[in-house]
Amino acid sequence: MKRTELVENIFRKGSFLCVGLDPDIKKIPQHLLANDGNGEHPVLRFNKAIIDATAPYCVAYKPNLAFYEALGADGFGVLDATVRYIRANYPDQFIIADAKRGDIGNTAAMYARSLYEAMDFDAVTLAPYMGEDSVRPFLEYKGKWAVILALTSNKSASDFELVKDLHDVPMYERVLRRSRHWGSAVDTMYVVGATQAEHLAHIREIVPRHFLLVPGVGAQGGSLADVARYGMIDECGLLVNSSRGIIYASSAEDFAEAAGKAAAEMAAEMKALLPVE
Amino acid sequence: MKRTELVENIFRKGSFLCVGLDPDIKKIPQHLLANDGNGEHPVLRFNKAIIDATAPYCVAYKPNLAFYEALGADGFGVLDATVRYIRANYPDQFIIADAKRGDIGNTAAMYARSLYEAMDFDAVTLAPYMGEDSVRPFLEYKGKWAVILALTSNKSASDFELVKDLHDVPMYERVLRRSRHWGSAVDTMYVVGATQAEHLAHIREIVPRHFLLVPGVGAQGGSLADVARYGMIDECGLLVNSSRGIIYASSAEDFAEAAGKAAAEMAAEMKALLPVE
Numbered sequence: 301m302k303r304t305e306l307v308e309n310i311f312r313k314g315s316f317l318c319v320g321l322d323p324d325i326k327k328i329p330q331h332l333l334a335n336d337g338n339g340e341h342p343v344l345r346f347n348k349a350i351i352d353a354t355a356p357y358c359v360a361y362k363p364n365l366a367f368y369e370a371l372g373a374d375g376f377g378v379l380d381a382t383v384r385y386i387r388a389n390y391p392d393q394f395i396i397a398d399a400k401r402g403d404i405g406n407t408a409a410m411y412a413r414s415l416y417e418a419m420d421f422d423a424v425t426l427a428p429y430m431g432e433d434s435v436r437p438f439l440e441y442k443g444k445w446a447v448i449l450a451l452t453s454n455k456s457a458s459d460f461e462l463v464k465d466l467h468d469v470p471m472y473e474r475v476l477r478r479s480r481h482w483g484s485a486v487d488t489m490y491v492v493g494a495t496q497a498e499h500l501a502h503i504r505e506i507v508p509r510h511f512l513l514v515p516g517v518g519a520q521g522g523s524l525a526d527v528a529r530y531g532m533i534d535e536c537g538l539l540v541n542s543s544r545g546i547i548y549a550s551s552a553e554d555f556a557e558a559a560g561k562a563a564a565e566m567a568a569e570m571k572a573l574l575p576v577e
Numbered sequence: 578m579k580r581t582e583l584v585e586n587i588f589r590k591g592s593f594l595c596v597g598l599d600p601d602i603k604k605i606p607q608h609l610l611a612n613d614g615n616g617e618h619p620v621l622r623f624n625k626a627i628i629d630a631t632a633p634y635c636v637a638y639k640p641n642l643a644f645y646e647a648l649g650a651d652g653f654g655v656l657d658a659t660v661r662y663i664r665a666n667y668p669d670q671f672i673i674a675d676a677k678r679g680d681i682g683n684t685a686a687m688y689a690r691s692l693y694e695a696m697d698f699d700a701v702t703l704a705p706y707m708g709e710d711s712v713r714p715f716l717e718y719k720g721k722w723a724v725i726l727a728l729t730s731n732k733s734a735s736d737f738e739l740v741k742d743l744h745d746v747p748m749y750e751r752v753l754r755r756s757r758h759w760g761s762a763v764d765t766m767y768v769v770g771a772t773q774a775e776h777l778a779h780i781r782e783i784v785p786r787h788f789l790l791v792p793g794v795g796a797q798g799g800s801l802a803d804v805a806r807y808g809m810i811d812e813c814g815l816l817v818n819s820s821r822g823i824i825y826a827s828s829a830e831d832f833a834e835a836a837g838k839a840a841a842e843m844a845a846e847m848k849a850l851l852p853v854e
Contacts, residue, residue: 366684366691367687369687369688370687370688370691370695372691372696373653373654375653375691376650380649380650398680402677407599407641411647413647414649418647427677427679427706428737429679429706429729430726430729430731430733430737431734431735431737431738432736452681453681455708456709456710457707459707459755460707460752460755463742464743465740466742471748478736
């Protein structure tokens with residue numbers, strides 16, 4: 301998906317919500333585990349119901365690959381079917397593989413083949429530790445995006461991401477400064493945790509036009525208002541992700557309805573924060 | 578597998594070779610693609626033949642997950658079957674998932690479930706960018722290992738891994754200094770590229786007892802003699818990986834025989850480099 305299309309979807313829907321599809325088979329409503337005869341994997345049934353309920357209120361979905369791999373041999377089939385379901389029914393959704401891949405060039409090319417050819421993701425999250433080689437193969441696909449980890453939402457982000465170099469520049473800032481030249485604002489995004497709102501104004505000085513994928517609102521404690529205050533630009537430039545707060549809004553038979561309601565509430569908050577076009 | 582067992586295998590076999598199982602379906606011998614009637618995936622047949630031919634000369638196998646994910650929905654089945662084949666037939670082999678995973682705690686726990694429960698790997702390679710949270714869940718499995726990226730073999734390792742902090746300490750050294758306290762030399766290894774031999778002596782000052790997983794000998798140009806000179810300790814402390822130089826030693830019908838010969842040659846070189854017990 302092109303940047304212009306993503307921006308248009310955000311303003312048309314009045315939402316910059318990304319729904320994280322991280323379905324733990326131990327946490328999804330237990331009635332889904334009973335075989336209802338159609339042979340569909342319970343996690344796929346869960347995903348379809350969540351997607352149908354939330355699609356009007358979000359512009360992106362972000363399946364986290366760990367949750368599919370944990371299903372064993374079925375996992376990639378369920379993931380692939382989920383992506384196909386979104387593409388077929390909600391073609392205006394941006395689909396991000398939250399994979400945090402990062403490896404040498406020939407391996408990175410295989411991950412790109414998996415996520416951009418075997419499956420039809422729009423974007424992949426990437427860990428920058430190994431440098432440019434590990435990101436470059438993902439940028440070679442036209443119309444696809446690299447979403448590079450900058451400053452993450454977890455506590456131990458301070459272990460390495462915030463370490464300052466000889467010029468007092470923290471590692472995450474070096475990642476931004478270097479990698480913004482590998483691609484551009486039409487094919488590269490950055491992950492910045494909502495719990496790092498105090499750094500967002502500074503990040504905007506370095507990457508004024510790039511989209512930021514922001515996890516950590518909700519379960520991890522980040523504030524949507526702060527993220528918008530320091531991170532939003534005229535074309536929005538934000539995708540704010542919520543996973544557990546939406547997909548586990550209820551663990552009963554009304555789980556999908558509850559997820560839709562939670563997504564609608566976030567979208568309403570977001571609409572009020574979007575700039576007037 | 579315990580460290581004592583790994584060390585014993587190395588000295589008994591006179592080898593510290595790890596064979597990288599990175600089978601690209603576009604590069605494996607084309608006669609394997611013809612259906613021979615038994616219904617087994619061609620990549621699995623390739624792997625089994627390579628494993629049978631090389632097992633006497635190596636102590637570890639390292640499937641790179643990207644190459645299995647690139648197979649699409651079949652990929653994880655082929656990977657799982659490969660691990661089971663090694664376990665059943667060559668129980669003295671150490672099996673490393675080259676996955677370079679790294680994510681927040683609840684996601685890392687799902688990757689660990691996939692690789693240590695759904696599949697029976699001994700170890701997983703991990704990217705340290707996100708810090709301790711992203712490694713900790715892998716260390717909670719007794720008898721399993723975390724293999725953390727320190728200084729990789731690729732050219733752009735210099736982008737971030739070699740960047741010095743305010744105290745003149747490069748990032749990779751900070752990764753070593755911090756993470757050596759998360760676990761210990763019986764459950765943590767480090768990835769150090771063979772192309773980085775000039776740093777190995779310094780790395781040994783920081784982690785004198787840890788095993789190092791060393792890629793980059795062969796196709797990437799590193800020297801086995803240099804790796805042994807600067808990195809070897811009394812208990813060996815090295816697993817040197819070769820992937821393409823072994824598995825693609827021949828692309829004809831003799832591919833397995835050629836792989837065995839290439840592995841035997843590396844093992845002979847290694848035997849001469851091992852300390853006398």
